[in-house]
Amino acid sequence: MTDLFVSESKTQAKEAAYAAVQQLKPKSTPLIEYKSRGKVVVIGDSKVIEALGELPEPLTLEKVVFEGGVSSSDITIEGALGQFLVNVSTQQIKADLVLDLSSKPILKMALKPPGYIVSGHEKNELEEAKEELHELTGTFDKPKYFDYNESLCAHGVSGKPGCTRCLDACPAEAITSLVNKIAVDPFRCQGGGICATVCPSGAITYSYPKPRDLLTHVRTLVLTYLKEITEIDGKTTAPDLVFVTEDQQDRVVQIMPAALVIAVEEVASVGPEVWLSALAWGARSVRLFNLDGMPDSAENALDLHLQMTQKTLAGMGYPDNCISLVADQGELITSSSLTQKKTASHAPLGDKRQAFYMALDHLSAQADEATVEANQEIALPQGAIFGEAIIDKSKCTLCMSCVGACPGNALQDGRELPQVSLVEDKCLQCGICVSTCPEDAISIAPRLLLDRRLRSKPRVLHQDEPFCCIKCAKPFATNAGIETILKKLSGHYMFTDERSRDRLKMCDDCRVVDMVEDPNSDL
Secondary structure, three states: OOHHHHHHHHHHHHHHHHHHHHOOOOOOOOEEEEEEOOEEEEEEOHHHHHHHOOOOOOOEEEEEEOOOOOOHHHEEEEOOOOOEEEEEOOEEEEEOEEEEOOOOOOOOOOOOOOOEEEOOOOHHHHHHHHHHHHHOOEEEEEEOOEEEOHHHOOOEEOOEEOOOHHHHHOOOOOEEEOOOOEEEOOOOOOOOOHHHHHOOOOOEEEOOOOHHHHHHHHHHHHHHHHHHHHHHHOOOOOOEEEEEEHHHHHHHHHHOOOOEEEEEOOHHHOOHHHHHHHHHOOOOEEEEEOOOOOOHHHHHHHHHHHHHHHHHHHHOOOOHHHEEEEOOOOHHHHOOOOOOOOOOOOOOOOOHHHHHHHHHHHHHHHOOHHHHHHOOEEEOOOOOOOEEEEEOOOOOOOOOHHHHHOOOOOEEEEOOEEEEEEOHHHOOOOOHHHHHOOOOOEEEEEEEEOOHHHHHOOEEEEEOOEEEOOOOOOEEEEHHHHHHHHHHOOOOHHHOOHHHHHHOOOOHHHHHHHHHHOOOOOO
């Protein structure tokens, strides 16, 4: 078979795959509307603002000058295009646009809010800034890039701190903490998508496209290609899959004409559940094209999830770099590829953890059995979204505070038994159990179990014999709990005689009765 024939067959298979994707009907994304009437706040020293000159209509100018004791540290800027609030000492200025001519930008985030423009002081730079300001007058739409379900959020419970991954990763600083949950400013959000990739629970998801729609796109593209190439060539040839931003799409097509290319708003929005699903459905490699770079916070967070996924692949005996973030176009060609006995056909799932586990289980079943058996427990880097909770039995009193606080329901009680169990596939590694435990008895550790049964089956972390009331014999606490209480209250003035100390060993009902009957009681 000649290379030309193979090339032609791949071209036909690609065309069929792209045509199949065109028939899909993804859910529409809501829009966010900006309205800018052209009121501009210009910040800088008087000489630079004077050099700016007049602004073209309909722009109107309000100056904030670094004079009279005003410095950049006295200025805070809230909002985005059409709704800025510029606070200068005790003064608050409403504006549609902000032109920052200070020596160092007042807003430090990597992705500045829409409508906030930073300019140099040269004449040509100032003219370009004026043109940009003029273009930002009117009404504008953009997608609402995210969905947020606070019932799934692991940011905090009852004031106890937990997961901060999305806040740490967001390059636009569009996410803020509300103690037990987060708030995302849709006007400052610029669709970086790393928040959805790092979220362990799926509380925050990318909606341009929505998770199930993206997975449907990937599945349709890969499976259609495999079907067509097999019918044409008589054998299966797995494709390379490349995620790329629209402005880089043509470039990647030229470098890898045989690859299946998916254009997305931001490659950081494509997470591990998509990468593994693509491999399970039959892609031989997945590459995230990042030639123009991305903000450091997003790249660092994405790199952590790449390490997590690559360690998982290596643990199953697959080449770890068949999933990679590509910063040089040569890497598109040199990366390794994965081969498997049989491709998956399962339907796309909207739940990110379920989608990840479904793909993982398929790849694990297709991998070398001895390799998988030898690597049932895969150590993951710190910060990974999978792992276990560990209880120090010498400290734990089985008070169940951790069970009540666990947002993923990974920690569970023993119902009638004094017992704490862990369902590991539900553990979000959020750390809320650690911050909630009054005895400092819990720690978390990132890892991944390849055996689905071990991941999903409750595993007892700690249990104790129930302590029974010394009067009615009803179980009401644990031995360790009563021992801790007796130790902590030893020497307390309210428990100096034996009868008062014995009340600590009684259930609530018997304790009240004994206090009423005791002539020495304060009741």
